Amino acid sequence: MHMHRLEKLWMFIGGGTLLFFLIVLGIGAFIQGAQPPSCLTVIDPQRVEAHDPFKEENLGLQEVEGGDLDYVVNVVASAFNYDFGKDEEGNVVRKIRIPAGSKVMFQGTTKDVVHGFQVAGTNANMMLEPGYINQVEVTLDNPGVYTIVCNEYCGTGHQFMTAQVEVYE
Numbered sequence: 001m002h003m004h005r006l007e008k009l010w011m012f013i014g015g016g017t018l019l020f021f022l023i024v025l026g027i028g029a030f031i032q033g034a035q036p037p038s039c040l041t042v043i044d045p046q047r048v049e050a051h052d053p054f055k056e057e058n059l060g061l062q063e064v065e066g067g068d069l070d071y072v073v074n075v076v077a078s079a080f081n082y083d084f085g086k087d088e089e090g091n092v093v094r095k096i097r098i099p100a101g102s103k104v105m106f107q108g109t110t111k112d113v114v115h116g117f118q119v120a121g122t123n124a125n126m127m128l129e130p131g132y133i134n135q136v137e138v139t140l141d142n143p144g145v146y147t148i149v150c151n152e153y154c155g156t157g158h159q160f161m162t163a164q165v166e167v168y169e
């Protein structure tokens with residue numbers, strides 16, 4: 001097959017550019033071990049409960065006394081569930097209820113693979129990576145029921161991985 005000289009030149013430039021960016025990516029991710037800036041706290045994914053916020057009794061909605069925040073919500077993700085602990089009656093919490101106007105920090109980790117944690121319709125959106133604790137702060141002003149979705153593909157049950165946040169007046 002005959003190829004035009006310019007065609008060859010452009011293929012070379014295209015291939016070269018791709019190679020260049022793969023090398024840059026490789027140096028950043030594998031040699032320097034770059035991580036998203038928010039993932040600064042490390043944790044053993046096999047023993048997340050050894051970390052205070054992820055002990056059974058500290059999961060879910062926690063009121064914060066003093067300081068800037070009103071609440072912290074601790075969550076442990078695993079395929080295909082968000083664990084917010086249990087309520088006073090011992091029922092598994094599927095919905096977090098928060099008064100409108102609260103400043104909330106969602107703090108989470110994962111026991112197995114990468115999961116997403118997005119409170120759809122708000123600015124709360126983070127990635128949960130095994131071995132790291134991630135946090136996101138939002139002020140929830142608008143009452144309503146918000147769906148928490150996993151936006152990282154994590155396996156066969158990925159689309160069933162949801163929970164809810166209810167913001168009430």
Ligand code: CUA
Pocket residue numbers: 079080114115116150151152153154155158159161
């Ligand atoms: Cu968890 Cu997708």
